[in-house]
Amino acid sequence: MILHPWILGLAVGHSTLLLLFSLCVLNAWQIFRGWDYNSTGENQFLLEKKTYLISSIINFTLFVQILMLFLFEITADELANVLPGAMCAVGTLSSNNYGFLLLNLKIVSTFVYFMWLVINYLDNQMETYPLVKKKYLALILIYPLPIMEIILFFKFAFHLDPSVITSCCGSVFNESAKGIGGSLANSSASISLSLFFCVAFLLLGNRYITCRWGRGHKRLGALLEFPFWILFFITAILVTISFISTYVYEMVSHNCLFCFIGSQYHYYGVFLYFSLFIATGAGMTGGLLEMITKPAILAKKARLLQKKMHTVSFYGMMLFLVTGFWPFIVYYIKTGRLI
Amino acid sequence: MTLRTIFERQRDIIDYSLQNMLRRWSKNTLILIIFIVLVFIVSSVLFINGSLTKEMMVTSMDLPDITVQRIKGGRQVNIQAPDALEIEKIPGVEAVEKRVWGYFYQETLQANFTIYGMDLDQLEKGEYNQIVDWKSYPDDIERNPDFRMIVGHGVLELLKNIEMDNTFLFFQPGWQQLISFDIIGTFRGETELQSNDMMILQIQGARKVLELPDNEFTDLAVFIPNPEEIDNIALKIQRLFPGLRTVTREQIKNSYASVFGWKSAFVLSSLLAGIFAFLILIWDKASGLSLEEKREIGILKAVGWDTALVLQVKFWEGLILSGISSVSGILLAYAFVYWLRAPGLKQIFIGWSTIYPSFRLTPDVDFKFLVLIITICVVPYLAVTIFPAWKAAITDPDVMIRNI
Numbered sequence: 001m002i003l004h005p006w007i008l009g010l011a012v013g014h015s016t017l018l019l020l021f022s023l024c025v026l027n028a029w030q031i032f033r034g035w036d037y038n039s040t041g042e043n044q045f046l047l048e049k050k051t052y053l054i055s056s057i058i059n060f061t062l063f064v065q066i067l068m069l070f071l072f073e074i075t076a077d078e079l080a081n082v083l084p085g086a087m088c089a090v091g092t093l094s095s096n097n098y099g100f101l102l103l104n105l106k107i108v109s110t111f112v113y114f115m116w117l118v119i120n121y122l123d124n125q126m127e128t129y130p131l132v133k134k135k136y137l138a139l140i141l142i143y144p145l146p147i148m149e150i151i152l153f154f155k156f157a158f159h160l161d162p163s164v165i166t167s168c169c170g171s172v173f174n175e176s177a178k179g180i181g182g183s184l185a186n187s188s189a190s191i192s193l194s195l196f197f198c199v200a201f202l203l204l205g206n207r208y209i210t211c212r213w214g215r216g217h218k219r220l221g222a223l224l225e226f227p228f229w230i231l232f233f234i235t236a237i238l239v240t241i242s243f244i245s246t247y248v249y250e251m252v253s254h255n256c257l258f259c260f261i262g263s264q265y266h267y268y269g270v271f272l273y274f275s276l277f278i279a280t281g282a283g284m285t286g287g288l289l290e291m292i293t294k295p296a297i298l299a300k301k302a303r304l305l306q307k308k309m310h311t312v313s314f315y316g317m318m319l320f321l322v323t324g325f326w327p328f329i330v331y332y333i334k335t336g337r338l339i
Numbered sequence: 340m341t342l343r344t345i346f347e348r349q350r351d352i353i354d355y356s357l358q359n360m361l362r363r364w365s366k367n368t369l370i371l372i373i374f375i376v377l378v379f380i381v382s383s384v385l386f387i388n389g390s391l392t393k394e395m396m397v398t399s400m401d402l403p404d405i406t407v408q409r410i411k412g413g414r415q416v417n418i419q420a421p422d423a424l425e426i427e428k429i430p431g432v433e434a435v436e437k438r439v440w441g442y443f444y445q446e447t448l449q450a451n452f453t454i455y456g457m458d459l460d461q462l463e464k465g466e467y468n469q470i471v472d473w474k475s476y477p478d479d480i481e482r483n484p485d486f487r488m489i490v491g492h493g494v495l496e497l498l499k500n501i502e503m504d505n506t507f508l509f510f511q512p513g514w515q516q517l518i519s520f521d522i523i524g525t526f527r528g529e530t531e532l533q534s535n536d537m538m539i540l541q542i543q544g545a546r547k548v549l550e551l552p553d554n555e556f557t558d559l560a561v562f563i564p565n566p567e568e569i570d571n572i573a574l575k576i577q578r579l580f581p582g583l584r585t586v587t588r589e590q591i592k593n594s595y596a597s598v599f600g601w602k603s604a605f606v607l608s609s610l611l612a613g614i615f616a617f618l619i620l621i622w623d624k625a626s627g628l629s630l631e632e633k634r635e636i637g638i639l640k641a642v643g644w645d646t647a648l649v650l651q652v653k654f655w656e657g658l659i660l661s662g663i664s665s666v667s668g669i670l671l672a673y674a675f676v677y678w679l680r681a682p683g684l685k686q687i688f689i690g691w692s693t694i695y696p697s698f699r700l701t702p703d704v705d706f707k708f709l710v711l712i713i714t715i716c717v718v719p720y721l722a723v724t725i726f727p728a729w730k731a732a733i734t735d736p737d738v739m740i741r742n743i
Binding site: 012084 | 384385392589597600601603604646647650654706711713714715721722725726728729732
């Protein structure tokens with residue numbers, strides 16, 4: 001266990017998050033049990049008021065979750081000073097089994113909270129709250145996420161041992177290294193690039209076809225967006241490891257996903273990941289919105305929101321492409337060759 | 340709703356929140372002051388920790404790659420000259436410096452000086468020329484070249500008190516007579532952190548003062564050009580000489596960073612009780628709405644404000660309050676740490692020695708500290724205000740106006 005300001009900050013943040021979420025789930029359960037829109041009783045009246053509390057809390061939760069994602073990355077980076085052998089965030093995260101697990105979980109829950117909020121926003125536009133039971137059931141079902149997060153966080157913090165020599169990003173993302181990081185880096189830039197662009201063209205092509213074709217295909221195409229965007233996120237990370245990072249660092253052997261987030265590289269990673277998260281979050285939500293078909297008036301509003309999400313995800317993707325390939329273009333123009 | 344109308348609407352809400360807070364300034368001032376103090380302490384601790392860690396990282400560049408000590412009975416003892424020769428033969432080792440150093444306790448001043456033996460003639464020619472103010476002496480007096488030294492600025496100031504700033508008299512129990520050392524120069528201010536309590540003695544003189552026999556040294560500094568090889572060579576030295584202990588630069592850096600982190604986390608953990616008390620105060624203040632406030636919300640709702648709008652006003656109030664306190668707390672902390680040199684707090688971090696340098700902390704303020712300060716101070720504050728704000732916002736207008 002390390003007693004360190006950053007760990008302390010994470011502990012405060014996680015505890016706040018879990019506490020708020022628990023309050024939320026408690027109220028969500030009451031709403032789920034007792035909701036009856038046609039009732040004019042006092043109880044229904046109170047439940048309707050409680051919906052405000054829940055949406056405020058989840059709004060706040062998403063904000064804190066994003067903050068914590070940042071804080072977690074910074075913590076990992078800072079703790080690299082303390083752990084022998086660790087040179088950047090990767091060393092800290094891989095110093096025990098929980099680091100990367102926690103990071104992945106954090107990314108997943110950020111997306112989940114975002115999608116819930118969009119659905120909630122849509123539902124609140126309707127006077128009758130048609131989705132109320134479903135969305136509060138969903139809220140109860142995602143309650144394990146913050147619980148798992150806090151458990152993993154404390155496991156991670158308790159198992160941080162300043163005397164264990166950890167691997168640094170040079171060896172995790174080293175091509176000769178075994179394990180997932182190594183095989184990701186090993187998948188040569190050409191393979192990952194073609195995979196990435198395949199997915200990107202698939203996405204855009206799908207959208208084009210969906211726009212042109214009739215209703216039946218439209219539905220399938222829009223639903224497909226959801227898995228496609230997950231694929232896009234994964235391939236984008238792959239491309240970042242094997243291609244983008246090489247041009248940011250201008251080194252063949254340095255394939256780290258974290259080093260470029262800090263001030264040393266002018267917060268380049270912040271912009272890169274921001275665009276990627278926005279694109280993926282909006283894109284996935286767009287796919288999810290297609291599942292809302294009843295009642296007709298809600299479905300209509302959902303399509304409208306879906307359109308907005310599509311636009312946001314499209315511009316997010318473009319931003320990611322520009323930010324991601326900017327270093328490559330600059331390098332190519334300067335030197336006239338590839339790395 | 341277009342973006343423009345959303346923006347204007349928010350601006351009106353912010354305007355209303357601000358007016359609202361100004362009207363109840365007495366209630367908000369107390370919260371503001373406590374909040375500022377909290378942010379101030381948290382950010383001071385983080386700033387000091389950040390600068391010290393950075394300072395340490397910079398200084399550690401000058402440390403030897405490996406320090407080798409001889410351990411006997413679990414304690415450090417002098418190292419023999421042949422060991423150095425053997426280590427020098429290990430492939431990859433560029434040079435082995437045999438170091439002579441120790442401490443000298445001066446009773447009248449109650450100060451501990453760090454004594455380091457070096458060849459001063461070499462220094463006069465080398466790079467030390469730029470960081471030392473050399474003194475010149477009239478040549479008519481016969482001086483022993485072995486008994487010369489350069490001292491740090493802090494040492495010189497102390498020696499002035501006992502009028503020994505030209506020559507210093509060393510004495511160890513068991514000596515027949517005092518030995519006087521000429522002070523031939525002082526280190527300049529910019530090296531204060533390392534040189535403040537230093538006395539650099541001519542090597543033979545240092546041996547005399549430290550009572551170190553010839554052919555023995557305090558420890559060895561091993562220099563290795565390729566950083567990749569440091570760990571392996573340290574391991575090799577330990578295998579070849581089981582009686583020696585190796586300390587690499589990386590280990591020293593890690594343990595310093597650990598210690599600074601531990602210390603600041605310790606201060607912050609003790610502060611958690613304070614933060615908790617503050618949160619209870621906020622909860623109490625926020626849930627106990629005054630009659631006037633209740634009536635106001637009642638009227639607002641009666642004229643058509645909905646719950647979400649009242650919630651937004653409350654949210655903006657919280658955000659404005661925490662924004663003002665964070666900014667002023669951080670600015671105050673910046674002034675306190677970097678202009679006033681953090682009196683009171685710094686001592687916790689750097690030690691207790693009487694002669695410790697009064698160095699100026701170099702600013703190392705990063706965006707990352709902001710994230711941490713927000714997480715520790717602002718997030719719990721906002722979290723605590725959500726529930727009371729909601730409670731205030733949902734109350735029905737008729738209940739509020741009729742004061743039930």
